[in-house]
Amino acid sequence: MRYWLMKSEPDEFSIDMLAKKKVEAWNGVRNYQARNFMRDMKVGDGVLFYHSSCDVPGVVGIAEISAEAYPDPTQFDARSDYYDAASKREEPRWSMVDVTFKRKLARTIPLTELKDRDELADFVLTRRGNRLSVLPVTKREWDFILGLE
DNA sequence: GCCAACGTTGGC
DNA sequence: GCCAACGTTGGC
Numbered sequence: 001m002r003y004w005l006m007k008s009e010p011d012e013f014s015i016d017m018l019a020k021k022k023v024e025a026w027n028g029v030r031n032y033q034a035r036n037f038m039r040d041m042k043v044g045d046g047v048l049f050y051h052s053s054c055d056v057p058g059v060v061g062i063a064e065i066s067a068e069a070y071p072d073p074t075q076f077d078a079r080s081d082y083y084d085a086a087s088k089r090e091e092p093r094w095s096m097v098d099v100t101f102k103r104k105l106a107r108t109i110p111l112t113e114l115k116d117r118d119e120l121a122d123f124v125l126t127r128r129g130n131r132l133s134v135l136p137v138t139k140r141e142w143d144f145i146l147g148l149e
Numbered sequence: 150g151c152c153a154a155c156g157t158t159g160g161c
Numbered sequence: 162g163c164c165a166a167c168g169t170t171g172g173c
Contacts, residue, residue, distance in 0.1 A: 032156090129155065130154090131171065152172100153170100156168085160165095
């Protein structure tokens, strides 16, 4: 079992929306590195749900992978913001996974707090200049972050 | 709203 | 294959 962190802007899709919907198809990822991480995901993998571009960016909940990578249909939809004219149906360029709600954290664990911790010095999220929306988390980091709750 | 840090695009 | 220009992400 592996662990991941997935970012979402709460104005677009928040942890409360996931709590209500239970399952969300994680479409719209258009970054190769993030896509490749999604292709590595297995059913049951843990996900830290992260709110970005908001008042208090940080980890807000836990989810798990409930469907492994399959083609993201929005890449073929000319009316979608995520349309990619260069992607072929025989060889889809973009993938998505299904994410299922587990629980909301008792409090938001803010990015500022994660940055302060020596234990997270190598954490991909807090490395300089990182903009990945999907990224790996080690078990050590997972346990440590949830220990801050 | 600003801007640093990236990734992508396209001319050459 | 290089690299300048451009677009995007996301914290502040």
